Amino acid sequence: MLEIEIDGKKLTVPQGSTVIEAAHSIGTYIPHFCYHKKLSIAANCRMCLVEVEKAPKPLPACATPVTDGMKVHTNSDMARNAQKGVMEFLLINHPLDCPICDQGGECQLQDLAVGYGNSASRYQEEKRVVVGKDMGPLISAAEMTRCIHCTRCVRFTEEIGGFQEIGMANRGEFSEILPFLGKTVNSEISGNVIDLCPVGALTSKPFRYSARPWELSRRKSVSPHDGLGSNLIVQVRTGQVMRVLPLENEAINECWLSDRDRFSYEGLNSEERLRVPMIKHGGVWHETDWQTALEYVVKGLNGVSADHGKDAIGVLASPYSTLEELYLVQKLARAFGVNNIDHRLRRSDFRGDEAQQGVQWLGSTILELVSAKSVLLVGSTQRKEQPLLAARLRQAVKKGTELNVLHYAADELLTRVNAGIVLPPQAWVAALGGVLKAVLGLKEGSTTTLDVSAIDVSEDAARIAASLVNAESAAIVLGNVAQHHPDFSQLLMLAQEIGRLTGARFGLTTEAGNSVGAELAGALPKRGPLGTTVTAGLNAREMLASPRKAYVLLNTEVEFDSYDSQQAVAAMKAAETVIALSAYKGQGLLDYADVLLPIAPFTETAGTFVSMEGRVQSFNGVVRPLGEARPAWKVLRVLGNMLGLSGFAYDSVEEIRGECLKAGTDVSANLSNTLSSMPVDFSVAATAGLIRAGEVPMYHADAICRRSPPLQLTAEAAAPRAYVHGSVLQQLGLEEGAAVVAVQGDSQVTLPVAVDNRLAAGVVRLACAHPTTVALGGLFDRIELKRGA
């Protein structure tokens, strides 16, 4: 520790701190532009000049390490003169037109110019002009004349984004910030440069010129889009969400947001929002009032249960719903006598349900995961599933974490991969078995009850095993792909075994913002709230494979959210009645539903999301529900009462939360990935043909982001193609870009074929959750490709 003095205040700071860090630690503000605590030091703006005793000239506080006994003056004549001078230079080429600048009111340059600049300019000469740049549909770089060349945006893409997409071209007066010519900025976390830019050079394209910061109120919320549970500041004006910014939380999202978290709000007021209850009569939709709609629902449910029994009803809920909604929907179903309830629509393997001992979760906190010295990712399109976790793992790798991967594609993770196994999905169990076998070899005297004798240990499996065994802390994480995988329970069982032998933690990076909450709430066929015993019902797959007569859908569009959309749609169409509680009237729902009840998305209701690390985060609605929409918990409460069920007299969402979580009990006691022993089948099914790798595209994962126009304009949201390895294309005798017919079951779709040589042979990467591929079947089932017409 070093003792220093800043403006007469004595303090001790750790060796290696900079003057600006020391000053900020005691709340002394030093003006700055280029410095950012999460980025490398550039020291190019010179705004942070301070006086240091015995130094002959002012020093940049952001780049000056403290030395013992240092005396710093941030507000002396020398410091103030230096700051004033720098400000004058910065303003020479900066347009002085704040009233027409989108950043006005939240501009660091504006603020600091008021605080440290002169009131008039002495500069009479010409100012430079820089032409605008195209950075894609999210970031506006139309006013690059405003840029002060702090290079924060450049450093962000390189250091946090993992790939430098923005650069500073030319020199001196001609310097310009730009993406490479003809390219846009495509990072999945690109929007952060908007926050980072201290001036109005980079601004939010969707938000531009729609409001002034001082007109907006700031409300806290939580992102539903991935398991991270990023903290949000939702800014609203006159009952409308205007934009979303990060709320800093070092343990979760740091000071960042993924683009999905940031720009999905544009889908909240989409044309497709359901604003009034609707009933279908004779194939025609009619708008109606709540009373009529709810009576219709009650009649429908009673009718089906009278005619076909309670088991003829199935409840499918989305893990993007709140804890309270999911708790109520299962309570309502079970009180009514329906046991068929599930939120795991994209899962295909439920063999682990009986063996499951608790609520499946990450297995550690996010911070613990990123500080592990060795991480094995199984079946994860990391950057698309959890963009910010991917960014954090990238930082971890820089600090020495070994990242290992088992996947069907050697995807670009923009970081160093220690060892990777790339195999088609059906070979994963054997591959992970190989890792287990290698671990057994490395750990003398260790045994397993699983029969691994017939497995070959590949070189990469051995490297992964060594990495896990030798690391002082290790973690195994099953991504979304692994969770949708037909052998999910087997993979989890193997992760558990490897974890047991190596001491590695293991868990899942869950799909939605409330996947863990959904399990806690008991939206499961075989487990009630907090794991209580219930009469077993059918899981999501069974409910669709053997169609029910009636379905209740909470916040889901089954054609996009299911493992097998073909099967799901068929089941819906065959049902006598489909009751949908939804915030949107998507085409699918209009086709197969019979009644649509408008519910509020997360911004319009109070609720709770439990993140993948088991963090319980409650939030309030930030705006009133749109039109006639109502929070789903209120709708379910009324339905409960109208069905004559007891225990639905809630006054507030807190009451439901208290009942669900048994107010005061420790949620973490319910979290466990442990499976009681299960046999594992290591044989690799011989498949002559191709297997589909059905991924959920990043910007089609949930109902809100699907409807966000700016996200839909990104390259990532482009219409799906059938990606195959070059060798597969050759065998098929096709050329890249040719139309190909993809056949699954009795349906087919025509779409372009494309080459991706990072894919395992035998795999067709073909996205789900997109209108063009809804006709197809299971995400990891057989698929046939034929030359298109």
Next chain:
Amino acid sequence: MLTAESLALIDREVAKYPADQARSAVMSALRIALEERRQTGTVPEERCLTTEVIEFVANYLGIPPVAAYEVATFYNMYDMKPVGKYKITVCTNLPCALRGGVDTANYISRKLGIGLGETTPDGKFTLLEGECMGACGDAPVLLLNNHSMCSFMTPEAIDKKLAELE
């Protein structure tokens, strides 16, 4: 996009740095690419670096294209605009200016019938103004095609030089 010889030269540069530091070789790689274009180009447009060439070099080194672009646009000697077969860069900084550097530039300009920064219509000569070349003692000086320094460029010396280049 580049010849095998050029790629071999780039490989030699890359080998000078640690395996994961190919970025360090970007200046040499761009110089080699430009030199190849200068040697093989037949019109001014073919003698300079283009975004395609820069992207190719970046991908060859495995670095982001914009990182290579930053370097290519920062340094004067990487020609980003079409240049003639002979690129003449005259120093007009102060020491040279005191000893006739500006006159030299004007003389060449009149003789070739082009202004500073221009290329003759036949694509043969490009005339540029340059910064101090560290050869002030030999003023006035000019640099021919980045690599050959010509000292004491009096009108006679210029006439002679240009005649050689005919």
